Amino acid sequence: MAAHENAGDFTPGMIDRREAILRVTALLGGVALVGGSALLTGCRDEDRAVTGALFTAEDIAFLDEVAETILPATSTPGAKAAKTGAFMALMVTDSYSPRDQAVFREGMRKLDEASRKAHTVSFMTATPRQRLALLEAVDREQKAESDARRDEKEERQRAEAALSDQRQEAAPGADVGAAAAITEDLPPHYFRMMKELALLGYFTSEIGYTQALRYEESPGRFDPCVPYRPGEKAWAPHA
Amino acid sequence: MQDTSYDAIVVGSGISGGWAAKELTEKGLRVLLLERGRNVEHIKDYVNATKAPWQYPHRGGRTRAMEEAYPVLKRDYPLNEKNLEFWASDKDNPYTEVKRFDWFRGYQVGGKSLMWGRQSYRWSEFDFEANARDGIATDWPIRYADLAPWYDHIEPHAGISGSLEGLPQLPDGKFQPAMPLNCGEELVAGRLSKLYDGRRRIIPGRVANLTRELTGRSACQYRDACWLGCPYGAYFSTQSSTLPAAAKTGRLTLKPFAIVTEVLYDRDRKRATGVRVLDAVSDQTTDYSARVVFLCASTLNSTWLLMRSATDVWPGGLGSSSGELGHNLMDHHFRVGAGGKLEGMDDRYYNGRRPTGFYIPRYRNLFGDKRAYLRGFGYQGSAGRQGWSRAVAELGVGAAFKDSLSQPGDWSIGATAFGEMLPNHANRISLDETKRDKWGLPVLKIDCATGENERSMRKDMMTDMADMLEQCGAKGVYTYDNEYFPGMGIHEMGTARMGRDPKTSVLNAHNQVWDALNVFVTDGSCMASAACQNPSLTYMALTARAADFAVRELNRRNI
Numbered sequence: 001m002a003a004h005e006n007a008g009d010f011t012p013g014m015i016d017r018r019e020a021i022l023r024v025t026a027l028l029g030g031v032a033l034v035g036g037s038a039l040l041t042g043c044r045d046e047d048r049a050v051t052g053a054l055f056t057a058e059d060i061a062f063l064d065e066v067a068e069t070i071l072p073a074t075s076t077p078g079a080k081a082a083k084t085g086a087f088m089a090l091m092v093t094d095s096y097s098p099r100d101q102a103v104f105r106e107g108m109r110k111l112d113e114a115s116r117k118a119h120t121v122s123f124m125t126a127t128p129r130q131r132l133a134l135l136e137a138v139d140r141e142q143k144a145e146s147d148a149r150r151d152e153k154e155e156r157q158r159a160e161a162a163l164s165d166q167r168q169e170a171a172p173g174a175d176v177g178a179a180a181a182i183t184e185d186l187p188p189h190y191f192r193m194m195k196e197l198a199l200l201g202y203f204t205s206e207i208g209y210t211q212a213l214r215y216e217e218s219p220g221r222f223d224p225c226v227p228y229r230p231g232e233k234a235w236a237p238h239a
Numbered sequence: 240m241q242d243t244s245y246d247a248i249v250v251g252s253g254i255s256g257g258w259a260a261k262e263l264t265e266k267g268l269r270v271l272l273l274e275r276g277r278n279v280e281h282i283k284d285y286v287n288a289t290k291a292p293w294q295y296p297h298r299g300g301r302t303r304a305m306e307e308a309y310p311v312l313k314r315d316y317p318l319n320e321k322n323l324e325f326w327a328s329d330k331d332n333p334y335t336e337v338k339r340f341d342w343f344r345g346y347q348v349g350g351k352s353l354m355w356g357r358q359s360y361r362w363s364e365f366d367f368e369a370n371a372r373d374g375i376a377t378d379w380p381i382r383y384a385d386l387a388p389w390y391d392h393i394e395p396h397a398g399i400s401g402s403l404e405g406l407p408q409l410p411d412g413k414f415q416p417a418m419p420l421n422c423g424e425e426l427v428a429g430r431l432s433k434l435y436d437g438r439r440r441i442i443p444g445r446v447a448n449l450t451r452e453l454t455g456r457s458a459c460q461y462r463d464a465c466w467l468g469c470p471y472g473a474y475f476s477t478q479s480s481t482l483p484a485a486a487k488t489g490r491l492t493l494k495p496f497a498i499v500t501e502v503l504y505d506r507d508r509k510r511a512t513g514v515r516v517l518d519a520v521s522d523q524t525t526d527y528s529a530r531v532v533f534l535c536a537s538t539l540n541s542t543w544l545l546m547r548s549a550t551d552v553w554p555g556g557l558g559s560s561s562g563e564l565g566h567n568l569m570d571h572h573f574r575v576g577a578g579g580k581l582e583g584m585d586d587r588y589y590n591g592r593r594p595t596g597f598y599i600p601r602y603r604n605l606f607g608d609k610r611a612y613l614r615g616f617g618y619q620g621s622a623g624r625q626g627w628s629r630a631v632a633e634l635g636v637g638a639a640f641k642d643s644l645s646q647p648g649d650w651s652i653g654a655t656a657f658g659e660m661l662p663n664h665a666n667r668i669s670l671d672e673t674k675r676d677k678w679g680l681p682v683l684k685i686d687c688a689t690g691e692n693e694r695s696m697r698k699d700m701m702t703d704m705a706d707m708l709e710q711c712g713a714k715g716v717y718t719y720d721n722e723y724f725p726g727m728g729i730h731e732m733g734t735a736r737m738g739r740d741p742k743t744s745v746l747n748a749h750n751q752v753w754d755a756l757n758v759f760v761t762d763g764s765c766m767a768s769a770a771c772q773n774p775s776l777t778y779m780a781l782t783a784r785a786a787d788f789a790v791r792e793l794n795r796r797n798i
Contacts, residue, residue: 222591225422
């Protein structure tokens with residue numbers, strides 16, 4: 001939902017807890033984003049299968065390389081140094097719905113398959129340059145799909161809003177189920193999931209906070225307007 | 240053996256209960272302060288206050304296990320990994336929703352004062368006369384002049400920072416220096432004020448965070464981690480402000496895990512004699528007596544308690560003789576607004592994390608403006624430079640992409656409207672006798688919905704902000720309505736309204752229950768209308784006023 005994501009964008013100096021948290025949950029929750037519908041409606045019974053350990057050490061090494069390709073070591077350490085692969089695996093295991101877990105797992109397989117097809121080698125044995133070329137292509141694919149989804153969803157919401165106006169006029173006050181009746185969303189593209197989790201995992205890690213960004217635990221002051229020179233790092237948020 | 244006889248009993252230790260305890264003890268009463276939840280000791284029990292953000296396994300996010308444990312809390316932002324221990328268990332505290340109502344609760348010493356939004360605005364004469372002027376519900380029995388001295392009384396102790404603006408619809412108070420607007424906000428504020436000749440203006444958010452230290456409390460350190468509990472005591476909470484003051488008198492007894500099951504009522508004397516307490520740990524019941532009882536258990540909970548009391552006299556409970564107990568439930572409707580980008584400011588930034596933003600006071604249906612709906616709304620928003628999250632929806636992978644995200648992004652600005660919800664007799668709570676909680680109490684049934692006035696207002700709430708941003712030069716202006724259900728504002732008000740007539744109201748002008756004059760209700764239950772300002776500051780002032788009145792009445796032997 002574009003509006004929601006934008007609402008999360010007026011980053012620092014938030015008005016109050018609501019918007020601060022809106023911003024954070026907009027990201028966290030691959031949940032609020034990826035598992036969006038599950039969040040609103042609760043998991044369906046058939047989704048409640050016990051998932052157990054979803055990822056092996058090899059899987060985590062694979063995710064580390066995906067994250068490192070998205071966010072490589074430059075003048076600051078990359079995603080692998082920040083243990084982003086393990087974070088991604090944890091979030092998928094603990095926070096994703098079983099449906100989205102399946103999409104994510106299948107995405108790992110698809111990525112490897114695409115590597116073999118494009119470069120004749122597995123993702124893990126591909127060179128950094130080959131991995132980058134592959135992820136650039138997959139990123140374009142997910143962006144196109146996400147944009148199309150968003151447009152469709154906005155169209156649907158406009159239609160639903162019109163419908164809900166009619167409903168409310170007929171019988172004031174939606175019933176409890178109305179909110180839950182939001183049309184089930186299609187799962188997002190697997191690479192959208194991976195990219196979200198890589199960004200979240202990296203920029204909220206200690207390396208992300210203290211090296212990629214600037215962080216002061218207790219600033220002790222607020223300067224409402226200071227000069228900014230290109231290249232200076234962004235301030236990291238807190239809670 | 241704990242004493243069971245006191246001068247006063249206060250039920251609930253949140254914003255209102257803390258103030259009741261402070262005022263009553265300082266005026267010489269021996270007070271028993273009852274709290275249904277656990278104790279939370281100032282600083283010591285803020286377990287995550289100094290934890291680094293990267294130390295949370297899910298970095299503050301939510302898991303499926305959390306969602307299953309908190310089926311209500313998960314509906315909005317409160318379900319999170321960082322301060323989950325401050326939100327009440329949905330499983331232990333069920334309620335029945337006739338229509339969806341998101342009830343977000345804080346059951347511990349300090350209540351929701353630990354994690355409140357801290358925005359603090361006085362109500363104005365327009366708000367207190369609104370019902371009478373519009374012929375809606377019943378008239379408030381008080382006017383701004385009745386409450387102004389009590390706002391003056393509570394603000395310096397609570398510590399409210401804000402600017403003096405001279406606005407009749409948002410009276411100035413005894414404020415500490417404001418937390419200033421940042422340069423993006425200043426830019427838009429200057430343009431807006433000029434465009435509207437000062438009738439619409441952006442002012443610094445008035446917030447219960449200190450910019451000057453008070454006894455035992457440091458000034459704000461600009462960490463913006465308030466809702467974890469503040470180790471500096473820099474924002475107002477029961478723990479930082481009212482509880483230490485009450486404790487200092489030596490006349491306070493605080494009892495956690497004390498669920499008040501009913502107010503004990505003497506039908507001959509038409510007075511409450513005390514309360515019955517169920518110990519949440521031992522399951523034992525104890526009666527406590529007092530000359531005066533203050534109900535500050537939170538909006539729905541104080542009324543829930545009244546409904547369980549004196550049922551042998553009134554089947555609907557204490558305070559139900561008017562037929563209005565439980566009715567006229569309100570909240571603030573919000574989650575609608577607009578945002579955009581600001582250009583030409585890329586060489587500007589800020590230092591420190593300010594725990595507030597800006598406020599645009601109400602301007603609709605005031606000073607000659609006339610809309611199709613009644614009442615109005617205010618905006619809460621902020622400007623700032625975008626962080627790394629801007630990249631989530633954009634194309635990009637690799638070294639240049641990563642390094643660009645280490646730098647701040649564009650300046651953006653956005654604001655959310657908070658709108659007044661009209662009192663409506665049909666919006667009500669009642670006892671659901673078919674369902675009991677783990678302590679055997681019949682749960683509350685909530686039946687509440689917004690109406691045509693709110694729906695009509697929401698259109699302005701969305702488009703006004705977009706219009707103002709465009710007029711002020713913002714680019715890429717977008718609007719949003721993220722959908723609102725009653726309760727989400729966590730500004731629930733009403734169900735035991737104040738009024739002038741015992742036939743149409745539950746409480747009189749001094750927050751006394753008409754049917755038992757030594758029972759005072761001073762939390763959000765007492766509200767006869769909702770205005771559009773955040774209500775907590777008004778609860779503080781009403782509580783202090785009622786406590787002063789109660790002590791004078793006790794001394795006169797009137798109650």
